[in-house]
Amino acid sequence: MHSILQGKHLITFDLDGTLIDSVPDLAVAVRKALHEVALAAPDEDAVRDWVGNGAQVLMERALRWALNSAPEESLQTAAYEAFMRHYGMAPNALTQLYPGVEQALRALNGEGYRLALVTNKPKRFIAPILSHFELLPLFTLCIGGDTLSEKKPSPIPLLHVANQLDISPSASVMVGDSQHDIVAGKAAGFTTIALPYGYNHGEPIQSSQPDLLIASLVELVE
Structure with a gap:
């Protein structure tokens, strides 16, 4: 095991961009949702830059792109509901684990x-995705973006996990691919580990100053 894990008992992981590349399926659902509300659809690369703050924000960014302005509330609601419906139908059609994750x-x-998942993805999608890859039994606790009153970059989800499992933040680690993961981890008092291959809105994850930057999760277990 990597030396940074010495004395640690809890390792929390982000999902999208950390364990799975979900953008292909997210992009399909975004395009179908925008088609339903008669708007132009973005390509996959655009969606990749919008992921990380939850489904509501993802669709708000997509609508702003399509309209070149802020969407009205009724349009936002309709597009979000369409996205949730389409994504829920096929959250695993194109999604893949990153190398070394399993x-x-x-x-x-x-x-x-103890392994936990803290993602901004709506909780209803977590179990189907992890079950698809036969990883769900490995996680003691899974927190979605709509599980609590706040989501990352707030430290509340991480502190909630540590409290639920009765593990000190100082004995806990947050592993993620975006500034939201690192900011949340630092604020919670967790050790932070970053991966460079995920979704960080085009910014290098190094700028968030994680405690450790690794190219692959296998570096933690070699």
Whole structure:
């Protein structure tokens, strides 16, 4: 195990951009939702830059792109509901695990670390996605963006996990791909580990000054 895990008992992970590349499926759902409200649809690269703050913000960004202005509330609601419906129909059609994810999670679980998931994705999608990859049993607790009153970059979801599992923040780690993960982790008193391959709105994750930057999760278990 990597030396940064010495004395740690809880490892929390982000989902999109950290464990899975979900943008292909998200982009399909965004395009179908915008088609329903008679708006132009973006390409996959555009959607990749919009992911990370939850489904509501994703659709708001998509609508702003299509309209070149802020959407009216009724349009925002209609587009969001359409997105949730389409994404819920096929959240795993094109989504893939990043290389080394399954190996690392199973090794960490086997070493006795408590694993938790803290994502801004709506909670209803977490279990179907993790179950698809046969990873759900590895996680003790899963928190979605709509589970609590606040989501990342707030530290509240991370502190909630630590409290629920009775583990000190100083013995906890946050692993993610975006500034929201690192900001939340630092504010919660967690050690922060960043991955450079995910979704960080075009900004290098190094600028968030994580405690450790790794190219792959397998670096934690080698």
